[in-house]
Amino acid sequence: MASDWGGKRGQKIMRSHRLGLLPIILLLLSPLYPASYRPVFAGAAPATPHIFKHRRTVNSSNGVPTFADSAKDDDAANDDPIVRQAAVRALGRYNGAVVAIDPTNGRILSIVNQKLVFSAGFKPCSTIKPVIAVAALQEGVVTRDTMIRVSRRKSLNLTEALAHSNNAYFEELGRRMGFDVVSDYARKLGLGEPAGYDIAEEQPGALPVGPPRRGGVARMSSFGEGIQMTPLQLGALVSTIANRGTLYYLQYPRTEEEKENFEPRVKRSFEFEPMLQDVRQGMLAAVEYGTARRSYISNDEQASGKTGSCSDAGSRLGWFVSFADQINPKIVLVILMRGTSHAVRGPIAAGIAGNIYRRLNDEQYFASRRTEPAVLGAASVAKQLPDPVIDAPPNADLLQVSAH
Numbered sequence: 001m002a003s004d005w006g007g008k009r010g011q012k013i014m015r016s017h018r019l020g021l022l023p024i025i026l027l028l029l030s031p032l033y034p035a036s037y038r039p040v041f042a043g044a045a046p047a048t049p050h051i052f053k054h055r056r057t058v059n060s061s062n063g064v065p066t067f068a069d070s071a072k073d074d075d076a077a078n079d080d081p082i083v084r085q086a087a088v089r090a091l092g093r094y095n096g097a098v099v100a101i102d103p104t105n106g107r108i109l110s111i112v113n114q115k116l117v118f119s120a121g122f123k124p125c126s127t128i129k130p131v132i133a134v135a136a137l138q139e140g141v142v143t144r145d146t147m148i149r150v151s152r153r154k155s156l157n158l159t160e161a162l163a164h165s166n167n168a169y170f171e172e173l174g175r176r177m178g179f180d181v182v183s184d185y186a187r188k189l190g191l192g193e194p195a196g197y198d199i200a201e202e203q204p205g206a207l208p209v210g211p212p213r214r215g216g217v218a219r220m221s222s223f224g225e226g227i228q229m230t231p232l233q234l235g236a237l238v239s240t241i242a243n244r245g246t247l248y249y250l251q252y253p254r255t256e257e258e259k260e261n262f263e264p265r266v267k268r269s270f271e272f273e274p275m276l277q278d279v280r281q282g283m284l285a286a287v288e289y290g291t292a293r294r295s296y297i298s299n300d301e302q303a304s305g306k307t308g309s310c311s312d313a314g315s316r317l318g319w320f321v322s323f324a325d326q327i328n329p330k331i332v333l334v335i336l337m338r339g340t341s342h343a344v345r346g347p348i349a350a351g352i353a354g355n356i357y358r359r360l361n362d363e364q365y366f367a368s369r370r371t372e373p374a375v376l377g378a379a380s381v382a383k384q385l386p387d388p389v390i391d392a393p394p395n396a397d398l399l400q401v402s403a404h
Contacts, residue, residue, distance in 0.1 A: 065339055067094060067095055069093075078253065079109065083100045083109045083356075087112045087333075089355075091112060097334075101236070103332045104264075118202055118230075120203050121203065122228065122312050125223055125310035132221045133170075134275055141176050148161070148172050163286045165346075168222075172218075173221055182221055191227060192204060195233045202230070205228045205233055206227065208226035239323070242280070242332060248264055280304055280326060292322070292347070297357040301324055301361055309345040315344075316339055318346050320352070333356060
């Protein structure tokens with residue numbers, strides 16, 4: 001029976017391959033032969049009647065595509081044209097979003113893929129770790145140099161744990177602090193509430209009311225389990241780290257009057273600069289030798305950032321949030337990628353941010369904004385608004401709310 005495949009029958013089949021009929025003929029003839037004698041082609045799918053119906057295959061596990069025209073439905077009239085062009089080109093064909101923010105005043109410079117940015121939010125993945133680091137430092141659970149064992153033969157300090165996004169380290173911090181402390185700092189740093197001021201499309205995300213059923217506070221502290229976070233919230237949070245402690249309302253001026261009369265609006269001010277410096281050091285290490293190496297700009301300009309990679313609702317997520325530079329931060333970038341490909345992960349998102357930074361650097365964008373550091377005193381001239389979060393945080397003597 002096996003010799004038939006090398007005889008006249010097999011020769012006819014192989015000739016028919018030139019006409020593109022081979023899959024159909026194999027399907028019709030395969031029931032006539034024992035399974036052990038049927039030809040197997042490398043990478044071939046099982047011979048079921050429907051596989052030849054459509055030439056293009058779709059990942060049946062999820063309908064979220066990895067590639068899309070992410071900017072096609074945006075209204076770009078209110079964006080900084082230089083920043084937007086760099087962001088659109090760097091994002092390329094990926095299904096994702098980019099948010100650019102001025103960390104010194106909370107002004108949104110550009111939103112690419114506004115539909116995604118204004119959605120209900122996504123799991124933060126490892127971008128939750130700076131929040132946990134701030135909380136642990138503030139609560140005295142660790143210092144920057146405290147070593148925590150993360151495996152049988154390995155211990156890390158905070159800088160190394162942020163640089164390499166070590167889950168075991170931050171899970172231990174979460175266990176030591178407990179759910180109430182972790183959720184309280186997350187709320188104070190802007191999660192679970194709108195980040196913007198008078199942005200009608202924005203949604204507030206969500207914080208869990210109790211420890212997540214999957215992994216409890218430990219997984220909440222390493223992957224953001226149970227949290228729904230928007231790119232705007234992440235951008236506002238990291239702007240606070242970048243500017244040394246002022247959480248601004250994000251503003252997206254859309255009329256000429258709003259643009260002309262723009263003034264910063266402070267949501268909260270925090271007095272824990274030494275702790276923020278330790279977190280910034282870990283985010284710088286992530287770019288220099290950790291998970292965010294692809295975001296490198298140049299020898300003259302350097303970014304600091306945090307990657308995040310995980311799955312959420314059947315889709316892979318790739319996050320990266322960063323700011324440039326350490327001394328006088330000029331811009332915060334939030335990159336979010338979605339899809340089913342293994343390309344959707346934090347280090348690739350960091351590469352998109354690096355591409356944006358290098359394009360802006362080539363356009364002399366950073367040089368044009370190189371002024372004396374103003375972030376330390378920015379809150380004193382910004383308009384302060386009532387704080388919607390009224391319950392007192394832990395260590396209230398160190399964590400002060402600017403307005404009530």
